[in-house]
Amino acid sequence: MKVSIVTEGFYHTGYGHLTRCLSLYQAFEQRNIFPVFFINGDNECRSVLPETRHNIFDWLNNQDELLSKVKGSDIIIIDSYLAPLEMYYRIAASTAYPVFIDDNMRLDYPEGTVVNGSIYAEQLNYPGRLETNYLLGPKFIPLRNDFWQVREKPIRPELQSVLLTFGGQDLANMTPRLLRMLVRNRPDLTKKVVVGSGFKNLNLINEAKDTKTELYYSPASAEMVKIMLESDLAISAAGQTLYELARTGLPTIAISVAENQNANLEGWIKEGFLTSSFNNETVNLENRLMVVFNNYKNRDLRYKVGSLGKKIVDGLGAGRIVQSILDQMIKRNGGAYLRTAVESDSMLVFNLSNERSVRLNSIVQEPISWQDHSFWYPNKIRDRNTLFLLAFTGNDEFVGQIRFEAKGSDATVSISINKNFRGKGLSTPLLIKSSFNYLKIYPEINSILAYIRPGNNQSIKSFSGAAYVFFHEEMVNGESFLVYKLVRQS
Numbered sequence: 001m002k003v004s005i006v007t008e009g010f011y012h013t014g015y016g017h018l019t020r021c022l023s024l025y026q027a028f029e030q031r032n033i034f035p036v037f038f039i040n041g042d043n044e045c046r047s048v049l050p051e052t053r054h055n056i057f058d059w060l061n062n063q064d065e066l067l068s069k070v071k072g073s074d075i076i077i078i079d080s081y082l083a084p085l086e087m088y089y090r091i092a093a094s095t096a097y098p099v100f101i102d103d104n105m106r107l108d109y110p111e112g113t114v115v116n117g118s119i120y121a122e123q124l125n126y127p128g129r130l131e132t133n134y135l136l137g138p139k140f141i142p143l144r145n146d147f148w149q150v151r152e153k154p155i156r157p158e159l160q161s162v163l164l165t166f167g168g169q170d171l172a173n174m175t176p177r178l179l180r181m182l183v184r185n186r187p188d189l190t191k192k193v194v195v196g197s198g199f200k201n202l203n204l205i206n207e208a209k210d211t212k213t214e215l216y217y218s219p220a221s222a223e224m225v226k227i228m229l230e231s232d233l234a235i236s237a238a239g240q241t242l243y244e245l246a247r248t249g250l251p252t253i254a255i256s257v258a259e260n261q262n263a264n265l266e267g268w269i270k271e272g273f274l275t276s277s278f279n280n281e282t283v284n285l286e287n288r289l290m291v292v293f294n295n296y297k298n299r300d301l302r303y304k305v306g307s308l309g310k311k312i313v314d315g316l317g318a319g320r321i322v323q324s325i326l327d328q329m330i331k332r333n334g335g336a337y338l339r340t341a342v343e344s345d346s347m348l349v350f351n352l353s354n355e356r357s358v359r360l361n362s363i364v365q366e367p368i369s370w371q372d373h374s375f376w377y378p379n380k381i382r383d384r385n386t387l388f389l390l391a392f393t394g395n396d397e398f399v400g401q402i403r404f405e406a407k408g409s410d411a412t413v414s415i416s417i418n419k420n421f422r423g424k425g426l427s428t429p430l431l432i433k434s435s436f437n438y439l440k441i442y443p444e445i446n447s448i449l450a451y452i453r454p455g456n457n458q459s460i461k462s463f464s465g466a467a468y469v470f471f472h473e474e475m476v477n478g479e480s481f482l483v484y485k486l487v488r489q490s
Contacts, residue, residue, distance in 0.1 A: 001339040002441075003028055003035035004070040006059065006091065007079040007101075009045040011198050014168040016240050017079045018048045020101065023142035024077060025052055027318035030145075031326070031396065033339045038066060040082065044197065047218070063087055067094055072441040074338075075099060075325060081106065097329055099321075104260065113325060117141030117243070117317050119267035135324055141243045142318040146221040150315060153229050153249040155303045159296065161190040163231040163250070165241055168196035168218075172257040172280040176204035178235055181286045183210045186293075192227050194219060233296050235289070238265040246273055246309030251302045253292055255280060273309045327394050334429025336399045336421075341388040346377050348390070348398050358416045361456050363476055387438060391430055399426060402434045409446045411438070415462070427458075431466035439488050446488050451481045460484070 005025060009018040018039065025035050037054035039045060045056065059066035060082055067090060070076055076091050079101035089110050092098040098112035105124050113133040114126065121136040128134070162182060166174045175193060182191050191213040195202060205215070216227060228234070228248040236245060238254040238261035245252045246268075256265045256279040268274040276292045278285060296302055329337045341349065350373045352358060359365050381388050385406040391399035400417035413435065417427055435448055450468055452459045463484045471485035 001033050001075070001337065002073045003033055003075045003077070004038060004073040004095075005035050005077045005079075006038045006066065006070070006083075007040075007077075008060075008082055009039060009041040009048065011042050011044045012169070014196075014198065015045055015048045016167075017081075017101075018045055019144065020142045020240065021077065021079050022049060022052070023144045023318040024321060026145040027142070027322040030319070031322065031339070032342050032344065034342075035077075038069060040080075047197070060087075063090065067091070070094065072437065074329065074437070077101065096332065097325065099325060104263070113328065115140055115142075115321055118264060119242075119271060119312070120263045123267075133324065133328060135321055138243065138246075138312050138317070139314070140317045140320055141313060142321060143244060143247060143313070143315055144221040145318075146225050147244055147247045148315045148319070150225060150248055151229065153306060155299055155306060156232055157299055159186075159189060159232045161192060161231045161233075162186070163192045163194070163227060163234040163236075165194040165234065166196070166237045166257065167239060167241065169198035170196060170201060173201055173204070174237070174255060174257060174280060175199070176201055176208045178286070178289070179205060179208040179213065181290065183208060183213070185290055187212065190214065192216065192231055194224075194227070232302065233293070235293075237261065238268075242268060242273075243313050246313040247315050249306035249310045251296055251305045252309075253289060253296075254278070255282075255285075255289075271308070271312060273305055273312065275305070323394065330394050333433050335424065335426050336391040336393055336430060338389045338391050338402070338430065338434055341381050341390050341401070343378060343381070345390055346373070349373075349377060349401055352398070352401060352416055352418055355416075355419055357419070361453050361459065362414075363451060363479075363481070387441075389434055391426070397421075400430070402430060404434070404438050404448065406442065406445060409444060411442075411445050411448045413438075413448050413450050415459075422458075427462035428465035431462060431468075435466060435468075435486055439486075448486045450484045450486075451476065452484060454480060454482055 005021050007017045007021045009015040028035050037052060038059055039054055039056045040059050041056055073095045075097045076095040077099040078091055085107050092110035092112055100109045100112060100114050102114055102116045103118060111131045115135045117138055117140040119138050126134055164175055164178055179191060179193060187210060193213060193215050195215055195217045197218045228250045231250055234245050234250050234252040236252055236254050238256040242254060242264060254265055254274050256262050265277055269277055278289060326337050354367055359367060380386055387404040389402045393399060398418055399421045402415045404411050404413050415427060415431060439445060450463050468484035468486045471483045473480050474483050
């Protein structure tokens with residue numbers, strides 16, 4: 001399965017799109033599906049994407065190049081504030097399954113899946129088209145994998161530590177301003193201050209800090225979880241970080257520092273996780289904020305809002321999105337989804353290949369030894385002339401394997417179905433999906449040949465149903481085989 005993620009991220013605007021797309025990458029990766037990022041961004045964004053497959057270039061002004069790179073994608077996810085509507089339609093036309101990440105009904109999206117995990121998403125007036133799958137609300141908020149499983153946060157009797165976090169840039173200069181407030185009013189507290197990669201005010205932060213101030217420079221998600229769990233209260237911008245704070249159960253005072261954060265702020269107040277509304281232009285902000293801050297001395301209040309946050313955001317949003325996408329693909333594929341075989345699938349393939357009925361219908365009928373398989377399999381999945389696909393149900397039950405091997409301008413195909421799924425009509429739709437996609441990906445291949453033992457009526461029926469037609473009989477290893485052929489249509 002080819003999954004492409006199209007998004008953007010710049011030093012001066014932040015990497016919020018990359019962060020939430022990374023969570024989807026990780027959720028696919030958990031299913032042994034490995035996407036590729038296509039990023040309109042700067043080189044600094046690489047630091048947000050460790051150990052990922054990514055391609056950084058200006059796709060906004062090179063749309064044809066992007067479409068060439070994502071050609072053949074089963075799924076294309078696009079998360080952008082910059083891409084025009086016309087580009088969305090071009091992407092939607094180039095994939096079987098387009099997915100659009102949204103925040104505020106920015107566009108009237110084409111047919112596909114629209115994802116908006118915001119706290120207010122279900123109150124937006126989306127068109128509700130029957131052909132579009134809407135995944136709305138915080139149960140679909142995509143968080144990075146370190147937030148998927150979070151230990152219980154202790155609620156201490158007294159406030160001991162406060163977290164300050166204002167994104168990657170802090171363009172409103174809130175961090176030094178509020179750090180001075182805390183140093184002046186609560187010198188006894190440990191102040192944990194997150195410094196983003198785009199901060200231009202580090203000198204002001206250093207001037208404001210005291211001996212109980214700890215600075216954390218662009219912490220990775222695992223460290224961010226640790227900081228949140230060690231803190232008793234947070235003061236934060238009202239953007240995507242609020243969902244991570246809610247996930248860890250950390251009571252929070254939020255300040256909107258951009259117009260696109262206002263709906264987020266009001267949504268969280270309505271749900272009860274936040275108790276007050278502030279923005280960076282609030283009159284007498286520090287004094288009013290300290291009044292609310294002092295309310296959180298109450299342990300019962302902190303326990304109440306922390307528990308509510310964890311109830312609203314359970315960390316499973318990215319997995320739900322991927323599951324929904326795969327479920328939709330399974331409907332279209334007739335009961336299973338296909339992905340590329342990987343090293344860890346070796347035992348699945350070995351066991352299936354040695355099933356008695358599989359061996360009886362193969363060209364070579366003798367059982368395969370583990371030693372031979374251990375040599376053959378890793379080489380085969382790396383072979384540039386081989387496309388090795390495995391089929392799974394939505395619950396990741398192994399359905400079977402399909403293997404294409406190119407030989408000049410032709411290719412051969414073989415298919416084996418797990419005994420638990422035979423007789424359920426899966427072979428033909430899987431052959432249709434994989435064969436026509438193979439021809440689309442490899443334009444140099446003119447035809448695909450299937451070698452079938454005479455008398456294997458089920459295989460003949462499956463291949464015939466997938467538009468393969470009888471070509472001729474051929475001797476292989478001294479035995480006669482029926483050859484069925486699928487020819488590329490001009």
